Amino acid sequence: MSDNLFHEIEQDERSRVAERVAAEALIVDVDGYEGPLDLLLTLSRTQKVDLRKISILQLAEQYLKFVEKARELRIELAADYLVMAAWLAFLKSRLLLPPDPSEDGPSGEELAAHLAFQLERLQAMRDVAARLMARSRLGRDFFARGIPETMERVRKVTYTATLLDLMQGYARIRTKDEFRPYALDRESIFSLEEALERMRSLIGFAGDWMDISSYMPKGFGTDPAKRRSATASTFAAALELAKEGKLEIKQSEVFAPIQVRRRKEEDGR
Amino acid sequence: MSETGPQDDQSEATLSPEDAGTEEEARGESLFEAPPIAEQERMVEAILFASAEPVTVNELNARMPHGSDAAEALVYLKKRYEGRGVALAKVGDAWVFRTAPDLGFLMQRETVETRKLSRAAIETLAIIAYHQPVTRAEIEEIRGVSVSRGTIDQLLEMEWIRFGRRKMTPGRPITFVVTQDFLAHFGLESARDLPGLKELRAAGLLDNRPPPSSMPGLPDGEDDEDDGAGIAAEDQGDMFEA
Amino acid sequence: MSETGPQDDQSEATLSPEDAGTEEEARGESLFEAPPIAEQERMVEAILFASAEPVTVNELNARMPHGSDAAEALVYLKKRYEGRGVALAKVGDAWVFRTAPDLGFLMQRETVETRKLSRAAIETLAIIAYHQPVTRAEIEEIRGVSVSRGTIDQLLEMEWIRFGRRKMTPGRPITFVVTQDFLAHFGLESARDLPGLKELRAAGLLDNRPPPSSMPGLPDGEDDEDDGAGIAAEDQGDMFEA
Numbered sequence: 001m002s003d004n005l006f007h008e009i010e011q012d013e014r015s016r017v018a019e020r021v022a023a024e025a026l027i028v029d030v031d032g033y034e035g036p037l038d039l040l041l042t043l044s045r046t047q048k049v050d051l052r053k054i055s056i057l058q059l060a061e062q063y064l065k066f067v068e069k070a071r072e073l074r075i076e077l078a079a080d081y082l083v084m085a086a087w088l089a090f091l092k093s094r095l096l097l098p099p100d101p102s103e104d105g106p107s108g109e110e111l112a113a114h115l116a117f118q119l120e121r122l123q124a125m126r127d128v129a130a131r132l133m134a135r136s137r138l139g140r141d142f143f144a145r146g147i148p149e150t151m152e153r154v155r156k157v158t159y160t161a162t163l164l165d166l167m168q169g170y171a172r173i174r175t176k177d178e179f180r181p182y183a184l185d186r187e188s189i190f191s192l193e194e195a196l197e198r199m200r201s202l203i204g205f206a207g208d209w210m211d212i213s214s215y216m217p218k219g220f221g222t223d224p225a226k227r228r229s230a231t232a233s234t235f236a237a238a239l240e241l242a243k244e245g246k247l248e249i250k251q252s253e254v255f256a257p258i259q260v261r262r263r264k265e266e267d268g269r
Numbered sequence: 270m271s272e273t274g275p276q277d278d279q280s281e282a283t284l285s286p287e288d289a290g291t292e293e294e295a296r297g298e299s300l301f302e303a304p305p306i307a308e309q310e311r312m313v314e315a316i317l318f319a320s321a322e323p324v325t326v327n328e329l330n331a332r333m334p335h336g337s338d339a340a341e342a343l344v345y346l347k348k349r350y351e352g353r354g355v356a357l358a359k360v361g362d363a364w365v366f367r368t369a370p371d372l373g374f375l376m377q378r379e380t381v382e383t384r385k386l387s388r389a390a391i392e393t394l395a396i397i398a399y400h401q402p403v404t405r406a407e408i409e410e411i412r413g414v415s416v417s418r419g420t421i422d423q424l425l426e427m428e429w430i431r432f433g434r435r436k437m438t439p440g441r442p443i444t445f446v447v448t449q450d451f452l453a454h455f456g457l458e459s460a461r462d463l464p465g466l467k468e469l470r471a472a473g474l475l476d477n478r479p480p481p482s483s484m485p486g487l488p489d490g491e492d493d494e495d496d497g498a499g500i501a502a503e504d505q506g507d508m509f510e511a
Numbered sequence: 512m513s514e515t516g517p518q519d520d521q522s523e524a525t526l527s528p529e530d531a532g533t534e535e536e537a538r539g540e541s542l543f544e545a546p547p548i549a550e551q552e553r554m555v556e557a558i559l560f561a562s563a564e565p566v567t568v569n570e571l572n573a574r575m576p577h578g579s580d581a582a583e584a585l586v587y588l589k590k591r592y593e594g595r596g597v598a599l600a601k602v603g604d605a606w607v608f609r610t611a612p613d614l615g616f617l618m619q620r621e622t623v624e625t626r627k628l629s630r631a632a633i634e635t636l637a638i639i640a641y642h643q644p645v646t647r648a649e650i651e652e653i654r655g656v657s658v659s660r661g662t663i664d665q666l667l668e669m670e671w672i673r674f675g676r677r678k679m680t681p682g683r684p685i686t687f688v689v690t691q692d693f694l695a696h697f698g699l700e701s702a703r704d705l706p707g708l709k710e711l712r713a714a715g716l717l718d719n720r721p722p723p724s725s726m727p728g729l730p731d732g733e734d735d736e737d738d739g740a741g742i743a744a745e746d747q748g749d750m751f752e753a
Contacts, residue, residue, distance in 0.1 A: 034631060036727075037655020080656070080727070087727040106723035114723055117716075121653060124707075124716045129637035131706040133628075138696045140622055141615035143319035145608060149368060149561035154379045159427060161386040161394070163455045169388065170395035171469045173412055312617055314596030315610040318560075319618055332617055354556030372557040375574055 036084035039063065041119050051120045056112035057095050060088040091115070190220055190230040195237035203247055209259040212238055212249075303336030306345065313342045323363030390420050394429060398451070398460050402433035402444035421445070429454065545578030552584045552591070555606075559588075565605030565695060602695045612698070626669070632662045636671060640693070640705055641717060644675035644686035652722070663687070671696065 033039045043062045044054050067085040070077050094108030106114075136142055199215055212234060220230035238260050241247040251258050303309070312333050317324055329339035343364060347357040350366075358367040368376060386394070393416055396408050409415050424430040429451040433444035447460055457463065545551070554575050559566055571581035585606060589599040592608075600609045610618065628636070635658055638650050650658050666672040671693040675686035689702060699705065711717050 034654065035656025040655075083727045110723055111726065114720070114726060117720060118653075118655065118722075120714075121716045122655065124711055124714070125634060125637050125641065125653060128641060128705070128707045128711065129633045132637055132640070132697060133633060135697045135699075135706070136612040136615070138609070138698065142612045142698060143315075143610040143615075143618050144563040145560060146319045146321040147365065148563035149376055152377045154377045156379055156381045158381060158383050159386045159390070159423070160383050160454075161391055163457075165386065165391050166395050166398065166455065167464060167469055169391035170399055173392055173396065174469070311594075311596035311611065312614060315614040316596075316617055318597045318608065319610050320620075332620070352553075354553035354558075355560045366560060368557045368561055369553065372554060375554055375558055376561055 036063075036081050037118060037122055039066070039081070040084075040115075041122055044119060051116065051123055054116060054119070056115055057092060059115075060092045060095075063088050064092070188223065188225045188229060190217055190226065190233050192233045192236050192240075195230070195233035196240060199234070199237045199241055199247075203241065203260075203262050206260065206262045207264075209250065209261045212258040212260050215260070303338070304334055306338075306342060309333060309337050309339070309342040310345045310349070312337070313339055313346050317346075317357070317364055317366055320365075323360045323365035325363045329364075387420075389417070390423055393420050394424055394447075394451075397424075397430050397445045398447045398463055401446040401460060402436070403446075404436055404442040404444050406442060408445075545580070546576055548580075548584060548587065551575060551579050551581070552587045554579070555581055555584045555588050559599070559606055559608050562607070565600075565602040565607040565691065567603075567605040571606075600698065601700045603691045603701060605691070607695070609698075626665075628665070629662065631659065632665055635662050636666055636689075636693075639666070639672050639687045640689045640702060641708065641711060642719075643688040643702065644678070645688075646678055646684040646686050648684060649719070650687075 033042070040059060040063060043066065044051065044059055046062065047054055047058060049055075064085060067077060067081065091108060091111050095112060099107060138144065194217070195215075198217060202215060213231075215234050215238075216227075216230050220226040235258070238247060238249055238258070242249050246263055247260055248263050249258060249260050304312070313329055316329060316332060326339050326343065329343075330337060333339060343357070350356050354369050354372055355366050356369050358365055392412055393408055396411050397403055400407065400411065403411075405416055405421065421430075425432075427450075428448055430445045431448050433446040435441040435443055451457075452459065546554070555571055558571060558574055568581050568585070571585075572579060575581060585599070592598050595611070596614060597608050597610050600607055631654075634654060635650055638653050639645055642649065642653070647658055647663070663672075669692075670690055672687050673690050675688035677683040677685055693699075694701065702708075708717075
């Protein structure tokens with residue numbers, strides 16, 4: 001670092017103090033800086049000139065001093081700050097020394113110009129970001145419809161069938177017809193309820209023993225199916241009435257006719 | 270913008286006489302002057318638009334600058350939206366913007382779903398096609414189960430069957446016949462083109478499944494209803510069969 | 512009113528260009544004539560009022576009766592709402608009703624608390640908006656610092672940025688662009704309307720000026736290939752071309 005430059009800056013005591021305060025503030029807040037470019041941009045504000053007219057050389061000085069100070073204060077600087085410091089030191093030497101014709105690459109002025117461009121561009125981005133955020137904003141300054149209507153989905157169902165479905169359906173029915181399942185034939189059935197009813201109404205007259213077959217309903221004696229049904233239900237009805245105590249049953253021997261008669265009141269007592 | 274907006278003098282009309290004095294004073298200090306009614310109308314419009322629920326007149330007044338008369342602004346706003354695509358509606362004592370009733374169709378998206386006819390409907394339809402004109406009692410006799418009103422209604426609605434003339438039997442029951450739509454759908458020129466029993470058998474359609482209800486004693490007379498309870502167990506599997 | 516039924520698509524399809532004249536006439540007396548423009552205006556009004564999100568002209572046309580011209584109806588509708596409490600706003604090629612910005616003060620109640628964006632996020636967002644399509648490396652070059660994943664993720668999550676197409680440079684890095692939600696949020700019709708965009712461009716500050724060699728770059732990390740996987744090479748379009 002050139003002593004000359006240090007002297008230059010030190011000449012202005014007030015600015016030196018101001019800078020020291022600024023530098024300390026910078027160091028205290030170093031975490032708040034978003035990288036070396038951000039720091040350079042902040043430092044450049046002390047020059048109080050248009051970014052386009054900024055002295056990159058002076059900026060490089062300021063930056064290097066900042067890094068120096070940070071080292072004195074034993075503040076660990078991130079690698080990219082140090083990379084920038086090294087590069088700025090290189091840039092400074094390029095800007096101060098006469099160009100070496102043997103060296104390739106961009107001149108110090110070109111490098112400085114690009115750095116200035118970067119700073120200007122970053123500043124510009126910050127400015128427009130601020131303008132953007134200051135715009136009228138949805139949900140803060142202007143508002144969307146509060147009760148939006150949702151598109152209602154109307155589901156319309158149509159039914160369809162093929163000719164095959166139709167024929168299979170019909171076939172199913174006709175098949176069912178041909179293989180008619182077993183079903184009770186109500187006409188040839190004499191139910192227990194019917195038998196009970198019949199016996200209840202007739203029993204009052206049966207003071208004497210009578211063959212149970214005389215209680216069979218008319219028309220159920222000839223057809224075997226009907227007879228079976230009527231016999232069974234009449235017998236069951238007789239048992240039921242006997243259980244109720246209204247009727248007595250007797251059979252003289254196995255397979256002999258079954259006889260019934262009304263149970264006499266006095267017998268019960 | 271405020272062609273229709275009446276001027277503030279109208280808002281005075283709503284003031285009770287005893288308010289007049291203080292109002293006059295307040296008016297002198299323009300700071301507390303209520304905005305012109307046209308402006309109030311805009312405010313009501315914006316609040317009702319953005320609010321997530323209907324807003325009462327009291328709420329409107331509370332949110333608008335001091336001295337505003339939301340009720341009056343609402344009268345003008347309602348008028349402004351008359352015949353428009355949206356309309357001001359009152360819900361209880363709150364106000365809200367609603368789509369004009371005649372434009373409700375714009376808020377719907379129709380999706381058409383095609384389903385297979387139920388087995389009950391197919392069988393009923395088949396019987397009508399093969400036996401037309403046929404009464405409901407006859408359909409039930411042939412199917413061996415009762416036919417629900419819903420099944421008949423569905424077929425009527427699809428316009429695959431229609432009422433035929435009444436039968437000249439006691440009770441003069443109505444008959445059903447298949448329609449031209451039915452024939453068109455199934456690619457038939459007339460119902461007579463339907464294959465007969467013999468052809469069904471020849472096509473293997475009569476033998477391709479075990480006889481139904483082959484279990485003895487299965488009560489056969491239950492209502493079969495396609496969408497109801499009491500469906501015979503064997504019916505359930507293939508309501509929408511292919 | 513809107514039962515337009517099947518359209519005369521067929522006749523249209525078979526028309527050759529020289530039939531245009533007769534077609535015009537036929538259309539005049541067509542049974543399926545589009546509703547009058549005033550009616551179309553009501554429809555657009557109803558649809559837009561019902562939606563909190565911008566609706567494109569195509570979507571409007573799709574929902575309106577055949578033959579409607581939503582774009583034309585929008586012209587009338589926009590005029591009708593000029594200076595009102597709500598106004599028509601354009602976002603990209605979609606339209607939406609919004610409350611007038613000057614009435615924001617009435618809406619305290621509706622204000623949505625948005626997540627506070629960090630300075631890094633705001634800057635990143637601005638860089639993407641003004642430089643789009645832009646790669647992560649370019650964002651880092653402009654900010655002079657690496658961009659944290661969280662920042663990008665946050666912006667993606669807010670749906671203010673999305674992936675654009677890959678850049679035709681080595682490594683084919685993925686780019687970022689701003690979304691329609693971003694435009695809608697900031698009340699921008701298009702990215703061309705970004706504040707100060709013209710001045711920035713005139714000043715050359717939006718030029719992609721590569722740093723001279725030997726400039727300290729950022730540790731040239733691997734490209735975040737992962738982010739870009741599966742992005743359609745869909746046309747991002749250079750938003751600033753026109």
